[in-house]
Amino acid sequence: MSGRLVSWITFRPQGEPVKRALGSIVVLLLLLAALAPPASAGFGGGSRGHDRDVRPIVFVHGSAGSASQFQTPALRFASNGYAVEDIEAVEYDTQFQTNTLAQVHERIDAAVAALLRRTGSDRVDLVGHSLGTYVSQQYLNSSPQRAARVAHYVNIDGVTAAAPPGGVDTLALWAEPWRYPGVTREISGATNVDLGEQGHTEAVTSEKSFREMFRFFTGRAPATTDVRPERGRRLVSGRVHFFVSNLPVVDGTLKVYRVNRLNGARVGRPVATFAVTDGAFGPFRAAPYARYELELTRGEITHHFYTEPFTRSDRFVRLLTDQPGGIVRSNMTASPRHTNLTISRNKEWWSDQGDRSDTLSVDGDEILTGIAPRTKRAIGIAVGDQLADGRSLLGQPIAAFASVPFITGVDQYLPAPRRLSGIRLRSVPRDSTRAHTLVVPAWPSSDHWVSVQFDAH
Structure with missing residues (x-):
């Protein structure tokens, strides 16, 4: 994905x-x-x-x-x-x-x-x-x-x-x-x-x-290998595609909201709204260090996308949504009582490499253990209450993703909805001490899907 x-x-x-x-x-x-x-x-x-x-x-x-x-x-x-x-x-x-x-x-x-x-x-x-x-x-x-x-x-x-x-x-x-x-x-x-x-x-x-x-x-070395923060607001644009065909979404509406970094709740009205008729959206102006939700409405499911703050102007934002019967949604159980998440990063998640492993916790639970060996090349992780039984089964992958390249999953119960708090995700990449943290609302999976993207830098 x-x-x-x-x-x-x-x-x-x-x-x-x-x-x-x-x-x-x-x-x-x-x-x-x-x-x-x-x-x-x-x-x-x-x-x-x-x-x-x-x-x-x-x-x-x-x-x-x-x-x-x-x-x-x-x-x-x-x-x-x-x-x-x-x-x-x-x-x-x-x-x-x-x-x-x-x-x-x-x-x-x-x-x-x-x-x-x-x-x-x-x-x-x-x-x-x-x-x-x-x-x-x-x-x-x-x-x-x-x-x-x-x-x-x-x-x-x-x-x-x-x-x-x-x-x-x-x-x-x-x-x-x-x-x-x-x-x-x-x-x-x-x-x-x-x-x-x-x-x-x-x-x-x-x-x-x-x-x-x-x-x-x-013919020369770069002045920096860092992604240096750009001065002022950043112009952000991109496309909305279906996974895995890369076909454009042509019948959606995309709203961009600024959100509270502590609980993921929306702050005021949308900062931008786009009719998605050929896959393209934007640009909108993103404030330095601000966090945003990009909400796609189409069909029977509202898809909420959350990212880390935009450090620079960016044209390569890609929002991938799943169709009914798609490879992700078809393997996850929906319910008004729990949230389903997909978590991704353009750098593999490793859980079996000792000191060179990544960590990723959701609501305080470490979820990578047992589901992301290096050989799996896991980039995307599906998280949700697989049996809709109000219980988690950590430490082993969801069997339905075993044969799907680069996608893994874990059965974790994330209660929804929540009035005051959101779902807290925290990742520390291997070979780094910097923690990446995002908090997103607990949208009920019966009518909503949540996607979270961590930076690869």
């Missing part, structure tokens, strides 16, 4: 003394101006790319993925001077039930043409992840004209190749070595980098992979 709120992906088969002093200051300012990242402009900050080394970027996601897998890298590129609007994603049905590979290639053509036309750049940089590496390699190999419009290609933890696709300068990033004992994965003639003990999706969103991509694209 993908989107900023839900994101699960797979691949299958980042005087004289005074004069001298003034002169020194001028020289210093000139040096700083030369060294600093380009000034903010446009949608949400970043350069238009007057530096020839900075080209627009096109991202192609993997199976059941979306633009959200590149959200953290895009925010890091923007923190280093890229314009937000100069980073695009090509999205498609990865089950190829509603589009063909040729049609996806045509979408890449359109994205490339639009970026070149708007920016005046000579070429783009292309990034593929997982199944997106197959799509991208086939694209580059399909014609010399297509390859000629791509300056650099990054192949993230996907398919190997005997030569750089289409003869394009290639960087290949590899993760999860434990899955391929004794096997050398590489693209011959490319720069191949082992990311070490990183997960499959983590390979897209990690600081190390961003550092490698930025240096490969620009």
Whole structure:
């Protein structure tokens, strides 16, 4: 499942003394101006790319993925001077039930043409992840004209190749070595980098992979690998899609509410309302450090999405909703007496790696134990009272998700509704001491669904 709120992906088969002093200051300012990242402009900050080394970027996601897998890298590129609007994603049905590979290639053509036309750049940089590496390699190999419009290609933890696709300068990033004992994965003639003990999706969103991509694209190290807070309000926009087809929602209404960080309750009227007729919504202006609920109404279920505060302007917000009979809702029991949640992060949850495990508690209960071994690659977690019996059964996964790639679930009773308090979620990522905390209302699952997205940075 993908989107900023839900994101699960797979691949299958980042005087004289005074004069001298003034002169020194001028020289210093000139040096700083030369060294600093380009000034903010446009949608949400970043350069238009007057530096020839900075080209627009096109991202192609993997199976059941979306633009959200590149959200953290895009925010890091923007923190280093890229314009937000100069980073695009090509999205498609990865089950190829509603589009063909040729049609996806045509979408890449359109994205490339639009970026070149708007920016005046000579070429783009292309990034593929997982199944997106197959799509991208086939694209580059399909014609010399297509390859000629791509300056650099990054192949993230996907398919190997005997030569750089289409003869394009290639960087290949590899993760999860434990899955391929004794096997050398590489693209011959490319720069191949082992990311070490990183997960499959983590390979897209990690600081190390961003550092490698930025240096490969620009020939220099990034000024920062942090997602630096943007000054003032941030412009936020995105799309509402169905999981897993990535088809757009065309009959919904999206309302954006500011919420109380202590209990998740709404603060006043909606700050924005959008008719969702082609999947797109926004932009709306998000205040620094503020927390928001994005409420989607359509059909018989109201879907509530909650995120961490928006640090920078963002075009890659993806809200993934499930249709009746969908893979998530069909495996969870609804009731007016309990809440159902989906929790996601574009970095795998690990529970069996000792000191390198993640922690995730819901209403004070640690829920990862026993349900998120590293081999599961769990990115999405379904939480709810599976039997609607008012009891929790922690420590073992919901059997219905055992065979579903990258999705796990746990039977936890979350009473609903609640008058004064909300559901408190707290995560401490592996290799970090920083806690990520969100509090959301306890909406009854009979008429509501709740999705919570933790940042991968």
